[in-house]
Amino acid sequence: MRQIPMIIDCHGHYTTAPRQHEGWRNEQIEAHKAGKPPPPRPRMTDDEIRETIANGQLKVQRERGTDLTIFSPRAAGMGHHLGDARTSEAWASACNELIHRVCTLFPKNFIGVAMLPQSAGVSPKNGISEIDRCVSEYGFVGINLNPDPSGGHWQDPPLSDRYWYPVYEKMVEHDIPAMIHVSAACNPAYHTTGSHYLNGDTVGFNQLMNSSVFKDFPTIKFIIPHGGGAVPYHWGRFRGLAQDAKLGLLTDLVLRNIFFDTCVYHLPGQQLLAKVIPVDNILFASEMIGAVRGIDPETGHHYDDTKRYIDQLALSAEDKAKIFEGNARRVYGRLSRMIEQSATAD
Numbered sequence: 165m166r167q168i169p170m171i172i173d174c175h176g177h178y179t180t181a182p183r184q185h186e187g188w189r190n191e192q193i194e195a196h197k198a199g200k201p202p203p204p205r206p207r208m209t210d211d212e213i214r215e216t217i218a219n220g221q222l223k224v225q226r227e228r229g230t231d232l233t234i235f236s237p238r239a240a241g242m243g244h245h246l247g248d249a250r251t252s253e254a255w256a257s258a259c260n261e262l263i264h265r266v267c268t269l270f271p272k273n274f275i276g277v278a279m280l281p282q283s284a285g286v287s288p289k290n291g292i293s294e295i296d297r298c299v300s301e302y303g304f305v306g307i308n309l310n311p312d313p314s315g316g317h318w319q320d321p322p323l324s325d326r327y328w329y330p331v332y333e334k335m336v337e338h339d340i341p342a343m344i345h346v347s348a349a350c351n352p353a354y355h356t357t358g359s360h361y362l363n364g365d366t367v368g369f370n371q372l373m374n375s376s377v378f379k380d381f382p383t384i385k386f387i388i389p390h391g392g393g394a395v396p397y398h399w400g401r402f403r404g405l406a407q408d409a410k411l412g413l414l415t416d417l418v419l420r421n422i423f424f425d426t427c428v429y430h431l432p433g434q435q436l437l438a439k440v441i442p443v444d445n446i447l448f449a450s451e452m453i454g455a456v457r458g459i460d461p462e463t464g465h466h467y468d469d470t471k472r473y474i475d476q477l478a479l480s481a482e483d484k485a486k487i488f489e490g491n492a493r494r495v496y497g498r499l500s501r502m503i504e505q506s507a508t509a510d
């Protein structure tokens with residue numbers, strides 16, 4: 165039996181995939197540089213995949229008392245700045261297929277989210293068939309959308325631009341949200357997880373709030389990960405900017421469409437998030453096993469054991485249930501159906 169509320173972690177990546185998976189990626193990129201076709205994809209048995217999960221994310225779920233992870237390919241590994249549109253397509257397809265295999269082996273514990281085949285300067289239309297495939301064949305419930313496929317050089321138009329509209333149309337059609345998530349930085353000015361990720365979150369939010377996207381797509385939903393980057397901390401700045409630009413109240417402007425996850429790795433940060441952002445707009449997430457894997461000497465617990473912070477917040481049980489379960493079911497429109505399916509799987 166599931167616990168009540170169910171604990172849904174909306175942000176996890178397959179960071180423990182069998183070694184030959186990323187090995188093939190390196191070979192693919194080397195072959196591309198040499199102007200040669202890529203080698204055939206490596207074999208990965210169900211047992212190998214099972215082992216990486218049983219000793220990885222599933223073990224951590226059990227230790228921390230979470231039930232389900234919304235699971236996507238390793239974010240830094242998306243590497244949209246490498247190769248070209250064709251290598252990105254083959255890599256996204258391989259990564260999403262692997263996520264599907266994990267979700268098939270552990271249907272109660274993992275539900276998939278797709279990475280897209282993106283490349284700087286290549287129309288996001290290129291990713292449409294992969295979205296369709298992942299939703300209809302694999303039962304995925306969302307996508308990760310990289311606002312900067314150049315890996316830290318910001319060469320593509322902002323998310324406010326109609327350039328991205330084909331993806332938005334698909335999101336609305338399938339009732340799937342996008343998590344705004346950059347990949348590895350190839351610009352040495354940025355540290356991938358220390359600054360590029362948080363910049364990506366903040367930039368994405370700012371581009372969307374200054375856009376017509378929510379007028380054009382009233383039901384579209386975005387998740388800003390890593391606690392929203394700098395956004396909750398600087399909520400007053402964004403409110404003031406919206407006011408100066410005569411955009412109205414920030415809450416009216418964005419809170420029907422933008423949601424924040426709880427990948428914030430200390431209690432004071434979580435307290436701020438919960439104080440500034442309405443509880444209806446916060447989704448539980450940890451991003452385990454991910455960027456920060458150590459133990460905080462101040463608490464004796466893993467930095468990314470974010471459930472512990474939520475448990476300590478001065479919120480009602482009803483509000484915590486929204487953060488742990490209800491909001492995820494609302495934002496990921498296809499999620500409840502997938503949960504029901506997995507419940508009747510055996």
Ligand SMILES: [Zn+2]
Pocket residue numbers: 175177239345389451
């Ligand atoms: Zn992530």
